[in-house]
Amino acid sequence: MIRCLNSLSKDLCNSKFIEIFFSRHLRTKSSHEDYSQIRKNGGEEEEKGHLHLLKSRGQHLLTNPRVLDSIVRTSSIKPDDTVLEIGPGTGNLTLKLLEVAKKVVAVEIDKRMVEILCKRVAEGGLQDRLNVICSDALKTEFPEFNLVVANIPYGISSPLLAKLVFGAKLNPFRSATLLLQKEFARRLLAKPGDSEFNRLAVNVRLLAEVEFVMDVSKNDFLPRPKVDSSVVKVYPKNVIPDVNLEEWWAFTRTCFSKKNKTLGATFKQKRKLMELMKWSKAQGLCQGSRHCHNCDAHENADEERVSGEGNSDLSSASGVCMSLFREKIITILESGGFANKRPSKLSNNELMQILCSFNQSGIYFHDKTKPEVALASDAAYDNLL
Numbered sequence: 001m002i003r004c005l006n007s008l009s010k011d012l013c014n015s016k017f018i019e020i021f022f023s024r025h026l027r028t029k030s031s032h033e034d035y036s037q038i039r040k041n042g043g044e045e046e047e048k049g050h051l052h053l054l055k056s057r058g059q060h061l062l063t064n065p066r067v068l069d070s071i072v073r074t075s076s077i078k079p080d081d082t083v084l085e086i087g088p089g090t091g092n093l094t095l096k097l098l099e100v101a102k103k104v105v106a107v108e109i110d111k112r113m114v115e116i117l118c119k120r121v122a123e124g125g126l127q128d129r130l131n132v133i134c135s136d137a138l139k140t141e142f143p144e145f146n147l148v149v150a151n152i153p154y155g156i157s158s159p160l161l162a163k164l165v166f167g168a169k170l171n172p173f174r175s176a177t178l179l180l181q182k183e184f185a186r187r188l189l190a191k192p193g194d195s196e197f198n199r200l201a202v203n204v205r206l207l208a209e210v211e212f213v214m215d216v217s218k219n220d221f222l223p224r225p226k227v228d229s230s231v232v233k234v235y236p237k238n239v240i241p242d243v244n245l246e247e248w249w250a251f252t253r254t255c256f257s258k259k260n261k262t263l264g265a266t267f268k269q270k271r272k273l274m275e276l277m278k279w280s281k282a283q284g285l286c287q288g289s290r291h292c293h294n295c296d297a298h299e300n301a302d303e304e305r306v307s308g309e310g311n312s313d314l315s316s317a318s319g320v321c322m323s324l325f326r327e328k329i330i331t332i333l334e335s336g337g338f339a340n341k342r343p344s345k346l347s348n349n350e351l352m353q354i355l356c357s358f359n360q361s362g363i364y365f366h367d368k369t370k371p372e373v374a375l376a377s378d379a380a381y382d383n384l385l
């Protein structure tokens with residue numbers, strides 16, 4: 001492979017050769033095949049100069065120079081910008097970025113790609129302006145950057161977006177121009193009332209604005225993916241709402257568990273009430289209450305939750321406290337006019353208003369006694385969006 005790359009690296013610096021090279025020398029592997037299998041079964045083929053592209057790594061390379069140019073143009077890169085690129089692959093976009101940025105930090109998980117990338121960049125004499133990190137972008141602490149431009153592997157879109165947007169508090173950047181799966185981009189851009197509107201849009205919109213840039217054809221990639229793609233631009237907000245993020249995530253998770261159900265119906269569910277009672281109890285909401293003081297409702301509720309059992313009749317046995325709690329929640333929703341509203345039609349401001357009313361009444365959606373999850377930690381991005 002190296003021999004092959006040596007002879008081709010000069011050509012690769014010229015985008016006209018990109019397509020010819022890829023059609024001759026790249027091969028794809030299905031998602032279930034991994035590197036160990038390639039080494040075992042396909043090692044000889046790699047020796048002959050074929051680079052197997054892995055679906056499991058989202059290795060669909062953008063080969064249309066016009067699209068690459070458009071992405072760079074819409075990214076509004078300034079000469080003193082340090083651009084973070086996730087998944088540079090063989091460097092098609094990286095080379096264009098290096099033409100205009102002061103520096104590019106490229107994070108690539110596949111060391112075969114890193115070899116090709118470094119070779120191509122060295123051929124252009126631009127290696128001093130490139131910092132390549134061969135690592136998983138989700139597990140890497142990014143060095144300083146002030147702009148993101150990337151054709152990312154679609155399989156990590158959610159956690160990566162979460163890492164960027166929620167991490168912007170610690171690592172501020174001007175904008176992220178991202179090539180995403182079209183369906184994911186539509187969900188990001190969806191407005192309340194749109195069929196695609198969901199928790200992803202709500203959570204991202206809390207901290208960032210998202211703008212549509214353009215659709216990209218499947219034919220602009222090698223190998224051709226099965227899904228359509230779109231470019232979006234994400235702008236982290238300068239001023240972010242004063243809200244505990246874990247509380248917000250837990251709240252939106254509850255609301256959007258059934259996004260088309262009315263909030264009144266969602267909060268009548270016994271399982272949801274039990275969970276909420278747990279956290280609200282942690283805040284001392286019910287301490288001293290006549291009903292709580294003399295009954296074991298919360299302890300029973302906790303036991304039932306753990307064992308997966310439970311009496312569905314809220315008015316019986318340990319349900320006295322739960323009934324009161326449910327009434328309290330419905331009263332709060334009704335007083336704001338939200339009991340019959342559906343989360344899929346609510347704006348972030350309205351959702352924030354509901355959460356504030358709950359919190360002011362001592363109702364919480366997560367365990368506030370636990371320390372806040374460090375936003376820079378890997379675990380923080382799992383299932384966030």
Ligand SMILES: C[S@@+](CC[C@H](N)C(=O)[O-])C[C@H]1O[C@@H](n2cnc3c(N)ncnc32)[C@H](O)[C@@H]1O
Binds near residue numbers: 057061087093108
């Ligand atoms: C869609 S390709 C884009 C390649 C290149 N930017 C282009 O446009 O031609 C995605 C790239 O991300 C890399 N990748 C996949 N998972 C990654 C991860 N967790 N961290 C960093 N890079 C990753 C793949 O190896 C692949 O090179």
